[in-house]
Amino acid sequence: MIQFKHIRSRIAFTFLTVVIAIQLAGLVPLKYALVKHANRLAEEQMEVGERVFVNLLQHNTQSLKQATQVLAADYAFREAVATNDAETIASALESYQGRIHAQVAYFVSQDEAMVIGTQESESAISGSAAHQEFVQAIIENQTGTLKFELVDGKPYQLIAVPVKAPEVIGWVVMGFAVDNRLAAQIKQLTHLDVTFVQKTHQHDWALVTGTANHELSNLLVKTVSDVYAQKLSLHKVDLDGITYHLKIRSLHETKDEALLVVLQGSVEPYLQDLNTLFKVMIFLTLLGVVIFAALIWYVSRKTTEPIATLVKNADDIAMGNYDKPIQVTSTDEIGLLATALNSMREAVLQRSLRIQRLAFNDELTGLSNRLAFTQGVHQAMLVHAQTNAKLSILVINIHRFKPINQTLGRDFGDDLLRHVGQVLKQHVLSEQDMVARLDADEFAVLLQHADQAQATRFADAIQQVFEQPVQVQGQAIDVQAGMGIALYPEHGMDEESLLNHAETALQESRLKKTPWIVYNTSLEIDQSETLTLISDLKEAIQQNQLLLYIQPKVDVSTRRALGGEALIRWVHPQKGMIFPDQFIPFAEQTGIISDLTQWMLRRACEALADFKKQGLHISLAVNLSTRDLNNMELPQQIADLLAAHGLTTKSLKLEITEGSLMQDPERAEIVVRKLAAMGLHLAIDDFGTGYSSLAYLRQLPVQELKIDRSFVMFMDKNAGDASIVKSTIDLAHNLGLIVVAEGIENELVLNQLAKLGCNEGQGYFIGKPMPEKDFSIWLERWQGQNDIDIDIGDDFNYAVNPLDIEPAPQDPYTLDNLN
Numbered sequence: 001m002i003q004f005k006h007i008r009s010r011i012a013f014t015f016l017t018v019v020i021a022i023q024l025a026g027l028v029p030l031k032y033a034l035v036k037h038a039n040r041l042a043e044e045q046m047e048v049g050e051r052v053f054v055n056l057l058q059h060n061t062q063s064l065k066q067a068t069q070v071l072a073a074d075y076a077f078r079e080a081v082a083t084n085d086a087e088t089i090a091s092a093l094e095s096y097q098g099r100i101h102a103q104v105a106y107f108v109s110q111d112e113a114m115v116i117g118t119q120e121s122e123s124a125i126s127g128s129a130a131h132q133e134f135v136q137a138i139i140e141n142q143t144g145t146l147k148f149e150l151v152d153g154k155p156y157q158l159i160a161v162p163v164k165a166p167e168v169i170g171w172v173v174m175g176f177a178v179d180n181r182l183a184a185q186i187k188q189l190t191h192l193d194v195t196f197v198q199k200t201h202q203h204d205w206a207l208v209t210g211t212a213n214h215e216l217s218n219l220l221v222k223t224v225s226d227v228y229a230q231k232l233s234l235h236k237v238d239l240d241g242i243t244y245h246l247k248i249r250s251l252h253e254t255k256d257e258a259l260l261v262v263l264q265g266s267v268e269p270y271l272q273d274l275n276t277l278f279k280v281m282i283f284l285t286l287l288g289v290v291i292f293a294a295l296i297w298y299v300s301r302k303t304t305e306p307i308a309t310l311v312k313n314a315d316d317i318a319m320g321n322y323d324k325p326i327q328v329t330s331t332d333e334i335g336l337l338a339t340a341l342n343s344m345r346e347a348v349l350q351r352s353l354r355i356q357r358l359a360f361n362d363e364l365t366g367l368s369n370r371l372a373f374t375q376g377v378h379q380a381m382l383v384h385a386q387t388n389a390k391l392s393i394l395v396i397n398i399h400r401f402k403p404i405n406q407t408l409g410r411d412f413g414d415d416l417l418r419h420v421g422q423v424l425k426q427h428v429l430s431e432q433d434m435v436a437r438l439d440a441d442e443f444a445v446l447l448q449h450a451d452q453a454q455a456t457r458f459a460d461a462i463q464q465v466f467e468q469p470v471q472v473q474g475q476a477i478d479v480q481a482g483m484g485i486a487l488y489p490e491h492g493m494d495e496e497s498l499l500n501h502a503e504t505a506l507q508e509s510r511l512k513k514t515p516w517i518v519y520n521t522s523l524e525i526d527q528s529e530t531l532t533l534i535s536d537l538k539e540a541i542q543q544n545q546l547l548l549y550i551q552p553k554v555d556v557s558t559r560r561a562l563g564g565e566a567l568i569r570w571v572h573p574q575k576g577m578i579f580p581d582q583f584i585p586f587a588e589q590t591g592i593i594s595d596l597t598q599w600m601l602r603r604a605c606e607a608l609a610d611f612k613k614q615g616l617h618i619s620l621a622v623n624l625s626t627r628d629l630n631n632m633e634l635p636q637q638i639a640d641l642l643a644a645h646g647l648t649t650k651s652l653k654l655e656i657t658e659g660s661l662m663q664d665p666e667r668a669e670i671v672v673r674k675l676a677a678m679g680l681h682l683a684i685d686d687f688g689t690g691y692s693s694l695a696y697l698r699q700l701p702v703q704e705l706k707i708d709r710s711f712v713m714f715m716d717k718n719a720g721d722a723s724i725v726k727s728t729i730d731l732a733h734n735l736g737l738i739v740v741a742e743g744i745e746n747e748l749v750l751n752q753l754a755k756l757g758c759n760e761g762q763g764y765f766i767g768k769p770m771p772e773k774d775f776s777i778w779l780e781r782w783q784g785q786n787d788i789d790i791d792i793g794d795d796f797n798y799a800v801n802p803l804d805i806e807p808a809p810q811d812p813y814t815l816d817n818l819n
Contacts, residue, residue: 039267090119106121484506652681
């Protein structure tokens with residue numbers, strides 16, 4: 001199928017094809033008609049030629065008869081005949097023979113006693129047999145008409161006229177040979193080739209004479225012998241590749257002899273004339289097609305010019321050029337299409353502008369987004385690379401934004417984000433600086449001409465602004481922010497690495513709870529070292545390089561010691577004490593966390609068994625990871641451990657984080673219900689940092705809820721934190737849950753929690769993480785400080801948390817614990 005680049009070509013080709021098809025449809029039957037007409041003309045010519053030939057024979061008969069009658073009526077000739085004057089008769093015959101150009105002249109008496117011929121006749125008909133044959137022919141031809149006879153194998157025309165005195169006394173016979181002269185005469189009158197063909201008793205069909213060339217005449221003889229027997233009035237034959245029409249007439253025919261005259265006419269002359277006409281028609285047709293093609297091309301081009309213009313306009317739209325409107329110059333379909341394209345252009349322009357805004361702007365705050373920020377940093381680096389100037393990037397995170405958003409509503413959170421964005425824009429160092437919102441509660445600032453000192457002063461200024469409560473929707477709320485700072489070119493030569501290093505510094509500021517941190521290479525963990533730690537951790541589990549640490553927990557109202565929460569520690573043979581945040585994350589990713597949980601469950605059961613021997617009937621709670629909650633065999637494994645150490649299910653408490661529950665809620669719920677059916681005490685740890693709700697948690701068989709430390713640590717200074725904690729306590733109590741607060745750092749917070757009705761608490765004010773052998777020392781010390789009895793009955797408990805990754809640098813035995 002032909003493919004066209006332009007519609008005008010398709011239109012022109014279509015119409016031109018139709019025109020050519022119509023012309024061909026006319027030329028083909030015309031050609032057929034011309035051929036048919038040529039054959040008809042040839043046939044008519046043959047009919048006319050035949051009539052002319054017959055008339056010619058009749059005319060010759062009359063002419064010869066009249067000429068012979070003149071001789072027969074001549075007085076002197078009749079006198080000679082009457083007196084039998086042979087000499088005079090011969091002389092008269094010779095005279096008339098020469099006058100009418102006869103080849104044979106004879107006088108035959110009525111009784112056939114006298115037969116006188118001219119000398120020329122005698123020489124033409126030699127031999128007694130031939131002579132007798134001729135005489136016999138004369139006797140038979142006494143009708144006074146022209147007849148053709150074969151005498152001595154040669155064809156002649158014979159005319160016999162009676163000589164009367166007054167009765168018939170004899171016959172004058174004139175004979176004319178059938179030769180080229182007769183054939184030429186016939187051709188001259190009929191315009192047809194003439195061929196005489198004869199057959200004798202001695203020879204088959206043979207050529208006598210003719211006007212055609214010798215080769216064609218020989219072919220004609222062979223053809224006549226085939227078609228003569230068909231007895232058709234007109235024969236159509238092919239001779240030497242040319243079509244001929246033949247008319248065959250018998251001039252003389254007996255049983256053994258025959259003389260035929262063949263009138264032949266070729267169709268070729270008529271075809272040539274008609275072919276010339278046909279060629280003229282073809283030329284005129286081609287000329288018409290060319291003219292029509294030019295006209296079609298012109299019309300199609302004029303017709304498609306508006307479409308081509310619209311196509312160009314559509315291409316401009318496709319290339320993103322939406323500003324130039326499309327000119328509408330007509331009211332037909334093209335005009336309607338142009339109007340539709342204009343409407344589409346306007347719609348696309350508006351959508352493009354919106355997409356551009358969405359692509360480079362944060363719709364909520366109106367600030368630049370991450371993409372626009374990275375492009376801005378890239379452009380700034382290109383400029384600063386030439387001048388060797390410095391620039392700084394700050395990544396800022398709003399602490400506890402998620403619980404604020406969940407507790408006070410999304411609209412409140414949106415207004416808070418807008419307020420933070422405006423504060424950052426108001427405190428930038430120059431108009432060239434850039435503020436962007438990277439994520440939900442994360443912002444970034446580009447300081448175009450700031451070194452480390454200027455960047456840290458900017459961070460201090462922002463921190464001072466947020467030290468005062470922020471008014472949002474008429475409500476005062478404390479906002480705390482952490483910041484990570486990265487400098488160009490010290491901390492990165494491209495925008496991605498610089499931004500990543502700033503975010504790394506931000507993460508460190510969160511861990512160390514400092515307002516800001518400037519990036520340095522020590523913050524990055526060597527990946528090769530991490531891979532080494534993976535294999536070392538597996539060996540550490542097998543060789544018992546892990547330690548169990550305990551952080552105490554008390555009743556908030558009575559300050560009675562209830563137990564503690566245990567933390568995992570790793571003492572590496574070469575590297576010494578390794579922070580949990582250096583091995584817990586990749587342990588979760590690689591699946592080793594399940595081995596750690598099994599180690600903690602086993603050590604917890606061993607510790608419980610040791611305390612039981614000391615007379616302390618207490619329980620331990622082990623924190624379960626996401627992988628543990630997907631382990632359908634976990635309930636049976638715990639049951640086997642308890643049975644092996646002689647413990648009851650009341651001896652063990654299990655803590656579950658919100659995040660682990662929400663990874664695969666359906667599978668986790670199955671495992672949790674099996675554990676609850678065993679009689680194990682279940683607690684939700686770090687509540688408020690995940691995505692679950694109390695309504696969902698109410699569906700689970702849990703008895704305890706632990707409020708995350710991030711809400712508790714500063715509730716004595718931040719009214720918003722206190723409000724969140726109070727709301728959580730009230731909701732949990734309404735659901736029948738025990739509430740435990742983490743991160744109690746001073747007595748004010750402890751007293752405030754007691755007033756809010758919190759059940760239990762833990763934190764640095766109560767006690768830092770410590771080895772299990774020092775736990776009894778803490779019990780005695782806490783008893784002396786608070787002058788209360790230590791409960792060592794079934795209600796005394798402490799929790800073991802292998803996933804707690806926060807160190808306690810002031811404790812000589814432990815890592816930092818952010819509680």
